[in-house]
Amino acid sequence: MDAKFADAKFDYLLRQGDNALILSQQLCQLVGKGPALEEDMALSNVALDLLGQTRMWLSYAGELEGKGRDEDRLAFLRDAHDYRNCILVEQPNGSYADTLMRQFLFDTWHYFLMDGLTRSSDERIRDIAAKSLKEVTYHLRRSGDLVVRLGDGTDISHTKMQTALDELWMYSGEAFIYDEIDNAMVEQGVSPAVEPLRKQFLDHVAEVLQEATLRMPSLEAWMQRGGKQGRHSERLGYILAEMQFLQRAYPGATW
Numbered sequence: 001m002d003a004k005f006a007d008a009k010f011d012y013l014l015r016q017g018d019n020a021l022i023l024s025q026q027l028c029q030l031v032g033k034g035p036a037l038e039e040d041m042a043l044s045n046v047a048l049d050l051l052g053q054t055r056m057w058l059s060y061a062g063e064l065e066g067k068g069r070d071e072d073r074l075a076f077l078r079d080a081h082d083y084r085n086c087i088l089v090e091q092p093n094g095s096y097a098d099t100l101m102r103q104f105l106f107d108t109w110h111y112f113l114m115d116g117l118t119r120s121s122d123e124r125i126r127d128i129a130a131k132s133l134k135e136v137t138y139h140l141r142r143s144g145d146l147v148v149r150l151g152d153g154t155d156i157s158h159t160k161m162q163t164a165l166d167e168l169w170m171y172s173g174e175a176f177i178y179d180e181i182d183n184a185m186v187e188q189g190v191s192p193a194v195e196p197l198r199k200q201f202l203d204h205v206a207e208v209l210q211e212a213t214l215r216m217p218s219l220e221a222w223m224q225r226g227g228k229q230g231r232h233s234e235r236l237g238y239i240l241a242e243m244q245f246l247q248r249a250y251p252g253a254t255w
Helices: 003-028 037-065 070-077 096-117 124-149 155-171 180-187 194-211 236-245 245-249
Strands: none
Touching: 003 037, 003 070, 003 096, 003 180, 003 236, 037 070, 037 124, 070 155, 070 245, 096 124, 096 155, 124 155, 124 194, 236 245
């Protein structure tokens, strides 16, 4: 494999693993704090699903890199600027409306990406995507149903969901801003092209928001970017400080 392409694929794998890892950590912070017992359990299960996906992506990344870094070292011993997750997943949990809308926007993109990756030219990525798609299908169905229930619910729930959507929308487009790494993956048949992926995302979001009686923000809105290249909000530092504490305090500790 060409060294430049191998480096690009390593970075691409980190992006997938870091998105799942950071969102999983965010959801773990809500264990015991869900608005209802059933929802508390659902959030925990989604977090565990994402953590399992993280392990597959980061394990493959470590093997491809060939420098002896396994999934744990990649997860717990990198600094903030070495993470490649989109800025959306590091946004605060906030109210339940914020948590749910963040999840729905992520799940929609995640579902269509995993579906596309099941046809990747990379067999290992195809296998990871196929396993992940089963879980992500449930994630999207769940978050979409709840967006509809609360958006088309009471005046208060509707207002909170619309506010959450308006505030988070600027973070929803980063995944569709392709750089040289994304383009290299598309050229080699590893990843789906951006335009069909973005259309699937927007079509599904529009359909759910219409049923939820929520106003879809402008498609021409300015979008935050930089997370995929290691430029993050200050929020990521706090997330990592909590997530990495044990490994940093006791290097090499194992269960």
